[in-house]
Each structure stands twice: as C-alpha cells, then as structure tokens.
Amino acid sequence: MTVTSVHDPSHREALWELEDAFERGDLISVFGRCTVSYEGRAASDLGAGDRLLVLKPDGAALVHTDEGRQPVNWQPPGSEHHAAVRGGQLRVRSTRTNPDETLTVRFERVHHLSAMAVTGGRDLTLHGSEEDLRTRILERPELVEPGFEPRETERPSSAGPMDVFGVDADGTPVVVELKRRRVGPDAVGQLARYVRALKEELGADERDGDDPPTVRGVLVAPSITDRAAERLADRGFDHVALEPTPEE
Amino acid sequence: MTVTSVHDPSHREALWELEDAFERGDLISVFGRCTVSYEGRAASDLGAGDRLLVLKPDGAALVHTDEGRQPVNWQPPGSEHHAAVRGGQLRVRSTRTNPDETLTVRFERVHHLSAMAVTGGRDLTLHGSEEDLRTRILERPELVEPGFEPRETERPSSAGPMDVFGVDADGTPVVVELKRRRVGPDAVGQLARYVRALKEELGADERDGDDPPTVRGVLVAPSITDRAAERLADRGFDHVALEPTPEE
DNA sequence: GACTTGATTTCGGAG
DNA sequence: CTCCGAAGTCAAGTC
Structure with a gap:
C-alpha cells in the first residue's frame, strides 16, 4: 500500500500524478476549483x-x-478516465459508451491530489433487507396469519x-x-397485478361481489x-404489520 | 481557501486534524485501512x-x-460526526435521529487525510428532465397528436x-x-389511476365495452x-414516442 | 443485450 | 413532519 499526495501542484504536476495513478489503478481524490459539464x-x-x-479504477x-x-x-463505472492540460486548465474527462456519455471536469486550480491503491475487503454483510423478511x-x-402455509417463493406469473x-x-x-419498510399505493398496485395474473391462470371467477375472493392478496x-x-x-386485500427483523 | 493535509499521521494527529476540520466546516477526505459498521x-x-x-460539513x-x-x-446529511481514539484505533462515528442510525468507521491505520473549506458554486443547470419534456x-x-390542447399541468386528482x-x-x-426515458408497466398503472380518478370525478361511464372511453390516457x-x-x-391507452429534448 | 425490481435508495416539493 | 413521485436514479438477478 502506497499513498501519493501532492499539495497545490501545478497543472502539469497534477497531470503526471493523475496519469501515474491511472496506471497503478489507484483510488484518487482531488480537491480543487473547477467547472463541470456532463453530456449523455x-x-x-x-x-x-x-x-x-x-x-x-x-x-x-x-x-x-x-x-x-x-x-x-x-x-x-465502466468509463475511461483521461487527463490533459488545455487552455491553462487541468481537464479530467470520463467517457463511456452505451449510452454515450461524457463527464468533463476543468480545474482552474488543483489544491490537493492524493491517490492510493485499494484492494479487497469489499464484501458487505447486510441485515434487514426484503430477503431477510422473506x-x-x-x-x-x-x-x-395462523394456518398460512408458504408453497413457493419467487413464483412466476x-x-x-x-x-x-x-x-x-x-x-x-x-x-x-x-x-x-412503510409503503405507498404503488405496492398495492403491484400486489393487485399478481393477484389478477394468478386468478387468470387458475381460471378463477373474476367477478367482484359478495363471494369470497378465490385468490387473496396480503401485503406484509x-x-x-x-x-x-x-x-x-x-381490492379486498389484507395488511400484516411486520418488521424485516425481530424487534430488539 | 485552505487545504489541510497530513500524510501517514498517528491516530492522535489524525484526530486533531479531524476535529479542527469539523470545526471549520471542511469537506474531508480520509484514506485508510478500516472496518465499518452500520446500524439503523x-x-x-x-x-x-x-x-x-x-x-x-x-x-x-x-x-x-x-x-x-x-x-x-x-x-x-443531517448527521453529526464525532471522532475519538479508542482501543488503538481512530473511530469516526456519524449519528442521526429520525430514524436513529449510526455509522461507525474504525481505522487501524490512516494513510492520508486532507480537508478543504468549500463554499458556493452548488447550482447545477440540468437539461433533459421530465420538466423539459413537459x-x-x-x-x-x-x-x-394533432389537435391536442393542454389545459392544465399538475392537475390535482x-x-x-x-x-x-x-x-x-x-x-x-x-x-x-x-x-x-423508456418505461415499464408501472407507468401504465400510474396513468390508469389518474384516468380512473378523472372518470370518477367527471361522473363518466366506467363500463368497459365498445363505447369509446370518455377519458383518454396517453403515455409520452x-x-x-x-x-x-x-x-x-x-387499457385502451396510447403511446407517443417523444424525447425530452429535440434530437440533435 | 433487454427487462424487472429492490434500495440503509436519495431528493425535492406539496400539504 | 408525512406523503408522493422523479432520478443522468444505481445495482442485481433473470431471461
């Protein structure tokens, strides 16, 4: 592990350090006064x-x-970084294709530049996601609810x-x-689509009425x-209040 | 504008610099080897x-x-940063309430720390948004479509x-x-809700059938x-293919 | 590749 | 504050 750091560099110095850092695959941090333009x-x-x-990198x-x-x-990610000195400014440009887009940062002054090689330790263990709820x-x-029996997860429809x-x-x-987490109306729409699809699939009676629904929808x-x-x-659906993880 | 920068500081040095930077309201960049935990x-x-x-800041x-x-x-944003040296590590902790959540970063080694006061120049002019399309x-x-007459935007329903x-x-x-941009089924559901609400409001005939719909839905x-x-x-709605900005 | 959905989504605006 | 929907959303998994 090596850290490169230059304080108040000239544009040309900053350019050298940037190109070296690109070459090494470093993670780079640049403080400076700049304008930014994006097109894509x-x-x-x-x-x-x-x-x-x-x-x-x-x-x-x-x-x-x-x-x-x-x-x-x-x-x-997936873009390519390029640096150059143009018109008295340090220009850093990141470009990618599909879609074509370009980010251009023009520094009139670089206050500080540091770079470090970074590897490994990227695995995050996360608890409390929707998968934990499932x-x-x-x-x-x-x-x-009492008597509920799960049959399938990610069931296609x-x-x-x-x-x-x-x-x-x-x-x-x-x-x-x-x-x-707390949900708005869109989740109900999503549930309704699944219920409708399943009703169709099962050839169930789609009439609305006093008959109990042949497919139930539950929003947890x-x-x-x-x-x-x-x-x-x-829609005649139910809500069950439940946290993704047990209360502490 | 002043930049502070320390290379390979001791935890205590880093702590001093961090606390000064918090005090000044600086934007801070820290390279180092650390573990991270989040709870919230x-x-x-x-x-x-x-x-x-x-x-x-x-x-x-x-x-x-x-x-x-x-x-x-x-x-x-809205959290509070605190730094301390604990158990031979530099501990940086950011806490906020509503919801209660805490991020803790424990550095076993700080490779580089830099900080800079940053003010102004935060206004971004963006083109190609949904508002541009409107x-x-x-x-x-x-x-x-030919003959279409807009009457209202953001019409309540x-x-x-x-x-x-x-x-x-x-x-x-x-x-x-x-x-x-390109849309999936959710946008159709959204449009359908508006159309349904407007039909109800206008007291229009809601039957599905061969009658032409009394409220049309267009997805642009x-x-x-x-x-x-x-x-x-x-749903009997229409799609109009249109970019948020004229083709170049 | 396109498509779908989750996310510690974030963000801004309206009520 | 809550609610609601947009975003240059991003990112992951599936087809």
Whole structure:
C-alpha cells in the first residue's frame, strides 16, 4: 500500500500524478476549483467552485460538493478516465459508451491530489433487507396469519415473480407481497397485478361481489400510508404489520 | 481557501486534524485501512480493508471502495460526526435521529487525510428532465397528436397530480403521463389511476365495452417495454414516442 | 443485450 | 413532519 499526495501542484504536476495513478489503478481524490459539464442521458453544467473529485479504477467518477449524499455530477463505472492540460486548465474527462456519455471536469486550480491503491475487503454483510423478511416468514409462517402455509417463493406469473405464494387455513391461494419498510399505493398496485395474473391462470371467477375472493392478496410491511390502506381495502386485500427483523 | 493535509499521521494527529476540520466546516477526505459498521434502517458490517472516507460539513458520510458509483456504506446529511481514539484505533462515528442510525468507521491505520473549506458554486443547470419534456409539449402540443390542447399541468386528482391534462381534437378529456426515458408497466398503472380518478370525478361511464372511453390516457415516453405496451393496449391507452429534448 | 425490481435508495416539493 | 413521485436514479438477478 502506497499513498501519493501532492499539495497545490501545478497543472502539469497534477497531470503526471493523475496519469501515474491511472496506471497503478489507484483510488484518487482531488480537491480543487473547477467547472463541470456532463453530456449523455441528459446534459448539465456546473459553474466554478471548490469540489472534491473522486476517480475510481473501475471507471467511476464522482464530483462532490460540501452538501448531500449524492455527487453533484458523476460518471458510472465502466468509463475511461483521461487527463490533459488545455487552455491553462487541468481537464479530467470520463467517457463511456452505451449510452454515450461524457463527464468533463476543468480545474482552474488543483489544491490537493492524493491517490492510493485499494484492494479487497469489499464484501458487505447486510441485515434487514426484503430477503431477510422473506426468510423470517418462511421460518414462521404464522407471523402472516395462523394456518398460512408458504408453497413457493419467487413464483412466476405473467405479471412477474411474486414474493411468496401459499395457501391459507381454508386452502385458499394467497399472494404475499413483501416490503421492508412503510409503503405507498404503488405496492398495492403491484400486489393487485399478481393477484389478477394468478386468478387468470387458475381460471378463477373474476367477478367482484359478495363471494369470497378465490385468490387473496396480503401485503406484509412494517406500515402503510392511508392511501395505500384505502386501495388495499378497495381490492379486498389484507395488511400484516411486520418488521424485516425481530424487534430488539 | 485552505487545504489541510497530513500524510501517514498517528491516530492522535489524525484526530486533531479531524476535529479542527469539523470545526471549520471542511469537506474531508480520509484514506485508510478500516472496518465499518452500520446500524439503523438496516444493519451491516464490513471487514478490514483500504477505503476512502468522505465527511461533509452537512453531516453526510461516505465510505468508498475502489468500485462502484455507490458508497459501500454511508450516512445521510443531517448527521453529526464525532471522532475519538479508542482501543488503538481512530473511530469516526456519524449519528442521526429520525430514524436513529449510526455509522461507525474504525481505522487501524490512516494513510492520508486532507480537508478543504468549500463554499458556493452548488447550482447545477440540468437539461433533459421530465420538466423539459413537459415544457416541450406545452410549446408544441401537436407533438402529442394533432389537435391536442393542454389545459392544465399538475392537475390535482384523488390519485395525485397528473402531469398534463387536456382535450383532444374531439374535445375528449386526455390525461398525459410523461416519462423522460423508456418505461415499464408501472407507468401504465400510474396513468390508469389518474384516468380512473378523472372518470370518477367527471361522473363518466366506467363500463368497459365498445363505447369509446370518455377519458383518454396517453403515455409520452421515448419508448416502452413490451409488457408496458400490452398493459397499455389492455387499457385502451396510447403511446407517443417523444424525447425530452429535440434530437440533435 | 433487454427487462424487472429492490434500495440503509436519495431528493425535492406539496400539504 | 408525512406523503408522493422523479432520478443522468444505481445495482442485481433473470431471461
């Protein structure tokens, strides 16, 4: 592991260091005053200001200001970085194809540049995802409702794969839609599509009426918005309040 | 503008610099070997490895590896940064409430730390957004279809505001849903909700049948997926292929 | 490749 | 504050 670092370099010095760092496959951090322009899926321009430019060996480029989790401008992985001195500025350009897009950062002044080779240690273990919620339900189906029996996960349908498919205590088919957090109306629409697709597939009676539905829909989520609850009630579906992980 | 930079500092040195930088409201970049743990909306752990930690004065914290546009771990703006030396490690912790979540980065070694005061120059001008598409249609309604007359944008409905509301050459109400890029089935569902809400509001005949629909739905997007086209046809809606900006 | 969906989505706007 | 939908969403898995 070696760190390169230059303070207040000339454009030409910065250029050398950048090209060496590209060559080594380093992770690069550049502080400086720059303008940024992007052209591709959309187009944008950003006037002069102090920012942090991060360049990754996989082609990703990030321009960060002092605010926000999101970079103000960026280029996705798979791009190629190029640097040059043009018109008294240090120009760093990241380009990719499919779609064609280019990010150009023009430094009028580089305050600091550092670079480091980075390898390994990229595996993140994450708990509390939707998959954890599915696991939890498969292990304890009664959390959905007494008598619920899961039959299949990711069951295919014409509307796409449904999260969990099973039957209730009466043997009625149940489509379960899982969400790891509070949901809005869109989740109800998604559930409705699965239920409709399954009804069609099973040749079930599609009439609305006093007859109990032949396919049930259950939305499992920690909580739902009022509008989602309305739409859920309209469709005759149920909500089960459940966290992706047991309460501490 | 001043840049602070320390190379291979001791934990205590790094701590001093960090606390000064917090005080100054600097944008901070730290290279080092660290472990990362997160607990909040979910929970995660990341083993030892070389990474780049970015700390922003607005409370945002980003842990970047050598790959990907996304940070491997992060904390949103509004958090508070704290640093301390504990157990022979430099511990940087970002905490926020609502929801309660904490990101902890433990450095066993800091390779490089730099910090810079950053102000201003945060305004990005972006072209090619959905709003540009709306503007384009309002200026040239015939791009939707000959005789189309926009009447209102963001027209409220019980299903939320619709992008563009207008009437066609026959005076039939038209709900227009705008998407700046290729869309899937979800957009059709969204459009359907608006159309349904408007039909109810207008007290229009909701029967499906051979009667022409009393409210039309038009999806304006550069292109749509096959499944979206199916659902569009099911509902009797139309697709108009249009880019958010004129072709170059 | 296109397509679909989840995400610690983030972000901005409206109520 | 909550709710809602856009985003240059990104990223992963499937087909």
